[in-house]
Amino acid sequence: MWNQKAFERGNSRSVIRELFAYGQKIKAERGEEAVCDFSLGNPATPPPEEVLTAFRTFAASDDPMALHGYTAAEGDLGVRKTLADRDTRRTGEPLTAEHYFLTAGAAPALTAVCYALTVGAGDEFIAPAPYFPEYAVFSTVAGGVFRALPARLPDLGIDAEALGEMITPATRGVFINSPNNPSGVVYTRENLLEVAAVLTEKSREVGHPIYLICDEPYRELVYDGAEVPYLPAIYPATVVCYSYSKSYSLPGDRIGYVLVPPTCPEHGELRAAIAGAARTLGHVCAPALLQYVVAAAEAKPDLAFYDANRRTLYDALTSCGYECVFPAGAFYLLCRAPGGDAKAFSEEAKTREGILVVPCDGFGLPGYVRIAYCVAPSVIARSLSGFERLAVLYRSRGISIK
Amino acid sequence: MWNQKAFERGNSRSVIRELFAYGQKIKAERGEEAVCDFSLGNPATPPPEEVLTAFRTFAASDDPMALHGYTAAEGDLGVRKTLADRDTRRTGEPLTAEHYFLTAGAAPALTAVCYALTVGAGDEFIAPAPYFPEYAVFSTVAGGVFRALPARLPDLGIDAEALGEMITPATRGVFINSPNNPSGVVYTRENLLEVAAVLTEKSREVGHPIYLICDEPYRELVYDGAEVPYLPAIYPATVVCYSYSKSYSLPGDRIGYVLVPPTCPEHGELRAAIAGAARTLGHVCAPALLQYVVAAAEAKPDLAFYDANRRTLYDALTSCGYECVFPAGAFYLLCRAPGGDAKAFSEEAKTREGILVVPCDGFGLPGYVRIAYCVAPSVIARSLSGFERLAVLYRSRGISIK
Numbered sequence: 109m110w111n112q113k114a115f116e117r118g119n120s121r122s123v124i125r126e127l128f129a130y131g132q133k134i135k136a137e138r139g140e141e142a143v144c145d146f147s148l149g150n151p152a153t154p155p156p157e158e159v160l161t162a163f164r165t166f167a168a169s170d171d172p173m174a175l176h177g178y179t180a181a182e183g184d185l186g187v188r189k190t191l192a193d194r195d196t197r198r199t200g201e202p203l204t205a206e207h208y209f210l211t212a213g214a215a216p217a218l219t220a221v222c223y224a225l226t227v228g229a230g231d232e233f234i235a236p237a238p239y240f241p242e243y244a245v246f247s248t249v250a251g252g253v254f255r256a257l258p259a260r261l262p263d264l265g266i267d268a269e270a271l272g273e274m275i276t277p278a279t280r281g282v283f284i285n286s287p288n289n290p291s292g293v294v295y296t297r298e299n300l301l302e303v304a305a306v307l308t309e310k311s312r313e314v315g316h317p318i319y320l321i322c323d324e325p326y327r328e329l330v331y332d333g334a335e336v337p338y339l340p341a342i343y344p345a346t347v348v349c350y351s352y353s354k355s356y357s358l359p360g361d362r363i364g365y366v367l368v369p370p371t372c373p374e375h376g377e378l379r380a381a382i383a384g385a386a387r388t389l390g391h392v393c394a395p396a397l398l399q400y401v402v403a404a405a406e407a408k409p410d411l412a413f414y415d416a417n418r419r420t421l422y423d424a425l426t427s428c429g430y431e432c433v434f435p436a437g438a439f440y441l442l443c444r445a446p447g448g449d450a451k452a453f454s455e456e457a458k459t460r461e462g463i464l465v466v467p468c469d470g471f472g473l474p475g476y477v478r479i480a481y482c483v484a485p486s487v488i489a490r491s492l493s494g495f496e497r498l499a500v501l502y503r504s505r506g507i508s509i510k
Numbered sequence: 511m512w513n514q515k516a517f518e519r520g521n522s523r524s525v526i527r528e529l530f531a532y533g534q535k536i537k538a539e540r541g542e543e544a545v546c547d548f549s550l551g552n553p554a555t556p557p558p559e560e561v562l563t564a565f566r567t568f569a570a571s572d573d574p575m576a577l578h579g580y581t582a583a584e585g586d587l588g589v590r591k592t593l594a595d596r597d598t599r600r601t602g603e604p605l606t607a608e609h610y611f612l613t614a615g616a617a618p619a620l621t622a623v624c625y626a627l628t629v630g631a632g633d634e635f636i637a638p639a640p641y642f643p644e645y646a647v648f649s650t651v652a653g654g655v656f657r658a659l660p661a662r663l664p665d666l667g668i669d670a671e672a673l674g675e676m677i678t679p680a681t682r683g684v685f686i687n688s689p690n691n692p693s694g695v696v697y698t699r700e701n702l703l704e705v706a707a708v709l710t711e712k713s714r715e716v717g718h719p720i721y722l723i724c725d726e727p728y729r730e731l732v733y734d735g736a737e738v739p740y741l742p743a744i745y746p747a748t749v750v751c752y753s754y755s756k757s758y759s760l761p762g763d764r765i766g767y768v769l770v771p772p773t774c775p776e777h778g779e780l781r782a783a784i785a786g787a788a789r790t791l792g793h794v795c796a797p798a799l800l801q802y803v804v805a806a807a808e809a810k811p812d813l814a815f816y817d818a819n820r821r822t823l824y825d826a827l828t829s830c831g832y833e834c835v836f837p838a839g840a841f842y843l844l845c846r847a848p849g850g851d852a853k854a855f856s857e858e859a860k861t862r863e864g865i866l867v868v869p870c871d872g873f874g875l876p877g878y879v880r881i882a883y884c885v886a887p888s889v890i891a892r893s894l895s896g897f898e899r900l901a902v903l904y905r906s907r908g909i910s911i912k
Binding site (some may be wrong): 168249377 | 511512513514515517519520521527531547550552553554555556559562565568569570574575577578579580581583586587613614615618619620621622625626627628629633641647648650651666687708713718759760761762763764779780781783784785786787788789790791792795796797798873882886
């Protein structure tokens with residue numbers, strides 16, 4: 109006699125975690141070189157020097173109680189002031205400490221937002237495909253329902269018109285993840301304006317605001333100067349969830365925030381609801397030491413590292429004939445699975461070549477695999493002959509891989 | 511249009527947090543000395559030297575990625591092995607890594623356990639009064655209901671017979687918090703055996719196990735050699751939730767665990783349900799660096815510090831005539847409110863003397879205040895004349911304070 113939903117979720121690891129665990133096992137048995145693991149979005153660059161310096165400084169502090177004690181549930185006031193000032197400089201919008209609620213990374217931030225927005229069972233949250241599969245879990249925390257908007261091919265932008273048609277009076281929020289996991293796509297300002305126009309109209313129609321839930325842990329991970337617009341300036345009813353997992357290479361340490369900007373209708377009340385939701389989810393405060401570390405360190409990710417990986421992998425795979433989406437951001441490369449069956453291709457890559465790539469069926473994009481290139485360059489170099497042999501194999505079966 | 515439950519919880523701070531925030535404000539306005547803050551269980555001793563050494567060692571590591579990357583959702587395997595070995599030595603029971611699930615402190619651990627145990631709306635969780643007020647929040651996460659077992663006076667033990675009478679087929683779990691917050695009582699082995707006997711009989715009667723949910727962040731904070739029995743050896747269907755917040759003075763850093771011991775019926779399935787519950791609550795992994803720190807540092811709290819505070823405060827208050835419960839553990843002193851109205855006494859202590867003590871109405875023990883003596887000894891010294899003046903004041907009104 110257990111909670112059935114919880115039991116099923118605990119018993120079925122995500123396909124990403126499944127592949128990662130397999131990779132760890134094979135590495136332990138046969139050595140690091142036996143596997144090329146592209147499964148997990150675990151950064152392969154160390155935290156920026158500013159972050160490491162902050163850890164060293166705080167470890168040497170003669171007032172450890174000030175670093176490890178409880179903070180307010182919403183986070184230390186000084187930390188929130190620092191983050192607000194930083195975001196004000198970045199966005200040009202007047203943000204202050206009170207607009208921030210610090211969390212243990214983006215997952216509990218998104219979960220608390222969904223909880224706060226769920227008024228009744230059956231309330232709906234929509235994500236444009238491809239989307240991070242855990243959105244389907246976050247959406248249901250307080251009895252909500254997850255719905256996927258089919259991917260717009262070939263550019264993988266958001267089909268604003270189709271989104272409008274999906275919206276019902278039960279719709280409470282729409283996830284926006286840009287740069288996108290798993291596609292690496294950065295939604296253009298034009299596309300976001302279309303989405304904003306549709307949501308504005310639909311909000312009026314249904315009689316309540318439909319919130320954009322902006323999940324942007326990859327905000328700083330963009331190449332060639334691609335723009336990641338500040339969404340609340342485009343669509344006021346936007347809540348921003350951020351995590352330092354990727355930009356500061358601190359995924360295990362769990363630090364991030366929810367920003368409910370003053371553009372949001374009834375933003376104070378929404379913030380209270382998010383605080384109450386977090387409390388219901390077991391939140392006491394975001395890890396205190398990590399709060400001070402991210403406030404002390406203003407740093408940028410090692411873009412050159414990821415960019416080199418991006419180009420090497422994209423060039424090599426397309427040379428073999430694979431059809432890939434050239435990523436403008438994040439550290440994922442989408443590749444069409446030869447033959448169209450992503451699970452079969454992922455399995456074949458795993459068993460024949462020890463190459464671990466994630467089938468995107470769970471991301472709402474069947475027929476594609478996700479290659480997380482946040483790995484050491486040597487892993488990419490080692491994988492290339494394997495990808496080539498797989499291409500030859502599929503061609504030998506008469507399957508066009510383009 | 512928000513989730514109403516979340517909004518209310520976010521809008522009504524706990525009375526503890528309310529007092530603490532008031533204290534912070536007054537200190538900022540009039541200086542540290544203006545307030546004697548006994549509101550919050552925030553340790554006033556620094557983390558043990560072993561813990562600080564671990565922070566310094568890890569901050570100097572030349573492999574930061576190994577410290578800050580994702581761990582498995584249940585926690586790093588090596589860390590769990592270390593904790594299991596430690597608990598095996600302490601309890602004499604054969605515990606292994608697989609029995610542990612690391613969490614961001616006790617609050618999400620308890621929340622996940624309640625979630626996992628809630629099969630349907632209306633399932634019941636019982637706590638013997640006095641109890642930590644957040645149990646009433648944790649219980650309801652998946653639609654459960656919280657019920658309080660009235661306190662057994664004068665010893666504040668658990669009335670096992672009355673507990674048995676409260677149990678219905680909807681009862682899923684019973685909280686046990688020993689050493690107890692707010693009473694400082696350590697339940698005796700005899701009392702726990704009575705509880706176990708009742709729960710065993712009632713489990714048979716209702717046809718499913720009634721779980722003990724053992725919340726023991728104060729496990730090591732016991733005085734004069736008081737025994738804190740390992741509950742699963744007394745009652746097999748026990749889940750243990752632990753936090754390093756108090757013993758390692760790391761409350762802000764959020765690190766703890768759920769132990770589902772092999773004595774539990776269907777312990778593997780229960781663990782899966784807890785893992786799924788945690789995932790539903792936004793858990794990805796417990797803060798990674800903190801996992802490594804608590805594994806690296808085997809340390810004890812500064813008992814002498816708390817013991818000295820305990821004796822000073824108890825002796826002084828009882829000399830004034832206050833009626834107090836001499837605490838055997840934790841760092842809280844219960845004191846009967848003169849006149850019987852704890853809220854009125856707390857308010858009077860605050861406004862007249864700047865002494866912040868928490869009325870225990872929310873802990874299921876009206877008529878008492880909780881004095882958290884995890885403070886600098888100077889705070890206690892400063893408070894004594896204030897407590898004395900309050901005693902004189904109440905007596906001048908013809909109110910016996912004994």
